[in-house]
Amino acid sequence: MNPVIKHILNNNIYQIIIMSTSASMTPLSKVMERLAEKGYEDELNIKKEGATIGASTTPIYQASDLTIVRSYRFEGESDPADMSILYAIETADGKKGFLLNAYGTYSDQDAEYYDSFILDVPIDEKAELEELGN
Known part of the structure; x- marks a missing residue:
């Protein structure tokens, strides 16, 4: 089971499933593949x-x-540049x-409108998308 944290975004509390690039956790590519199998295959462009x-x-x-229906956060064990977040969106x-982006100082979205959007x-x-990260 992957660890879960509560995250507050726009006054809403929701869960982010934390992933890792270690062999024991599901990698980003696998979660994206599983999302595509469920129909989340096109990237959102803001x-x-x-x-x-x-x-x-x-x-x-x-x-x-739009609605964010699941969020997955990935953390690299040795490289902070491996930190990313994947949103499944309907x-x-x-x-x-889906929307994929690095987070923190490594985010490539510097535009003001991106964050506010x-x-x-x-x-x-x-809940059924939680299993994709296992």
Whole structure:
């Protein structure tokens, strides 16, 4: 069983499943593969005007059109640059996708709108996605 922490985001408390790059924990690539099998295969792209899913440029989703349904945090044992967070996301019109980013000082999202956008996405975690990290 992976350790779980409570995380507060936008006044909502939700669980983040902590992963590791050690042999005893599920690696990022495996969790992404399992998410893809469940339909979460297209990447969310956040821009100033909103977000898109996959290669499509439309529709443009606002934060209120999306829901974070599970979060996975990965921690490298020896390299802080291996720290990343993976969000499984669903849209109001039924599409599924993911958002992957480093976190902390290694985050590659410096734009102000990125942080404010992701903080505004509602959270409604699905318990059935927890098993993907085991």
